[in-house]
Amino acid sequence: MHTVAVLSLKGGVGKTTVALGLASAALRRGVRTLVIDLDPQCNATSTLEPDDTEASIYDVLQDPSRDTLDNAIAPSAWGDGVDVLAGSEDAESLNHPDPGETRLGRLREALRLLQDDEDPYQLVLLDCPPSLGQLTRSALVAADRALLVTEPTMFAVAGVQRAFEAVQAEREHNEHLQPLGVVVNRVRPRSHEHQFRIDELRDIFGPLVMPVALPDRLAVQQAQGACMPIHEWGTPGAREVALAFNLLLARVLRISRSRRRAVHHDFDDEEIEEAVDA
Numbered sequence: 001m002h003t004v005a006v007l008s009l010k011g012g013v014g015k016t017t018v019a020l021g022l023a024s025a026a027l028r029r030g031v032r033t034l035v036i037d038l039d040p041q042c043n044a045t046s047t048l049e050p051d052d053t054e055a056s057i058y059d060v061l062q063d064p065s066r067d068t069l070d071n072a073i074a075p076s077a078w079g080d081g082v083d084v085l086a087g088s089e090d091a092e093s094l095n096h097p098d099p100g101e102t103r104l105g106r107l108r109e110a111l112r113l114l115q116d117d118e119d120p121y122q123l124v125l126l127d128c129p130p131s132l133g134q135l136t137r138s139a140l141v142a143a144d145r146a147l148l149v150t151e152p153t154m155f156a157v158a159g160v161q162r163a164f165e166a167v168q169a170e171r172e173h174n175e176h177l178q179p180l181g182v183v184v185n186r187v188r189p190r191s192h193e194h195q196f197r198i199d200e201l202r203d204i205f206g207p208l209v210m211p212v213a214l215p216d217r218l219a220v221q222q223a224q225g226a227c228m229p230i231h232e233w234g235t236p237g238a239r240e241v242a243l244a245f246n247l248l249l250a251r252v253l254r255i256s257r258s259r260r261r262a263v264h265h266d267f268d269d270e271e272i273e274e275a276v277d278a
Contacts, residue, residue, distance in 0.1 A: 001115055003124040004180060004252060005143035008150060009166065010159025011130040014185040015149045016043045017220055018248075019127040021241065023048070024229035025249040026123050027082050028242075034073065034114070034121040036107075037087030038139055039129040040095070045087040049227050050074035056088035061103075061138065064110035078229050083121075095133035103134055104173055108142040123253070130159075132166050140170040145180035145255065152184055152197035161204065180255055182209045183248060186216040212247045215240055 006019045019035060026033040037044040038057055055071035062068075069085075076082045096103065107126075114120060126139040140146060146167045150160040160182055171177050182205050188194050202209050217237035223230045231242045 001111075001120050001122065001124060002253060003111060003126070003143045003145070005126040005128055005136075005139040005146045006149060007128040007136055007139065007146060007163055007166075008130055008148060008156070008159055009132060009136075009162040010150075010156050013130075013149050013151045013156050013159070014214070014220075015130065016047075016127050017224070018147070018149050018183060018185060018214070019044055019125045020047055020224065021214070021220075021230055021245040022123075022125055022249050022252065023076075023082050024078070024231045024242070025245040027078055027229055028231045028246070029249065030081065031122045031249075031253070032081050032119070033123045033125065034083045034085060035076070036085040036124060036126045036139075038091065038135045039087060039127055040089050040092040040135075041129070042087035042089065044127045045084055047224050047227050048082065048084045049077035050084040050086060053086045056086045056090070058088040058090040058094065060085065060110050061091065061094050061106050061134075064106045064113070066113050069110055069113060077227065087127075091135060095129070095131065095135045097133050099134040099137065101173065104138055104141045107138040108174075111142050132162075136166070137170060137173075140167060140177055141174045143174070144176055145178055145252075147180045147252065148182045149185055150182060150201065151186050152191070152194035152201075154197065157197055157200060157204075160201070164205070179208055180252060183212070183214065184209070185214045187213040188216050210248065210251065212244055212251065214244050214248075217241050 008015045023033050023035050051074050053074050055068050059068050060072050073085050076084050128136040128139045148160050148163050150156045167179050219235045219237035223233040
């Protein structure tokens with residue numbers, strides 16, 4: 001089971017868009033996927049349109065039992081193969097700035113229960129809020145990999161630097177956690193500013209910057225507004241974005257297959273290259 005936390009510490013960069021795009025690509029590829037909506041805004045849940053559930057991520061973080069999980073997970077309206085662990089506005093009340101280890105470990109406990117299923121999920125996507133409280137930190141404790149999302153703008157680059165530092169710090173509680181990479185969203189190829197910021201990201205993160213950039217296309221907002229997978233929207237812009245997500249998913253699955261190992265508190269160049277090329 002590949003478990004990927006999708007995060008940024010700046011709002012509005014398209015973090016949920018990336019999680020949904022990967023879920024759409026996984027649906028097209030036949031990869032059984034669970035989207036866990038940790039963001040109290042619940043945008044992923046709204047777009048995936050599961051039936052009403054008796055429980056939500058709020059309840060799972062309070063009581064990570066099998067019964068609670070079963071009551072919180074529902075099939076999405078996108079079709080067989082993508083399920084949702086429903087988000088909740090109430091989860092904001094659990095977003096403590098300095099939670100203890102017990103609270104941080106509850107989501108990890110829940111995911112361990114899912115691994116014992118006869119037909120386990122092949123991919124789990126954790127859609128995190130743009131803040132570093134209990135919700136995001138719980139995702140980092142539960143995940144194998146962290147996918148950092150940014151836009152090619154000055155403030156977004158600063159946000160992804162903070163997110164990377166958070167990933168490093170959380171390995172104190174999860175020695176298996178590794179950065180999967182940095183994906184640049186809403187790129188306009190003809191923008192000199194965007195190219196400057198992408199070059200800046202490569203200077204900072206080197207090979208951790210994903211070679212697949214996500215183009216800025218209106219089709220993304222249109223598909224989300226219609227609560228449809230981007231792969232089913234059918235416009236030229238949607239097909240371009242869908243192809244980018246196909247390539248990103250392939251890279252996510254390939255990198256996530258690399259052997260788990262403990263990592264040190266700081267990445268050196270060789271370690272970063274191994275994480276990307278594994």
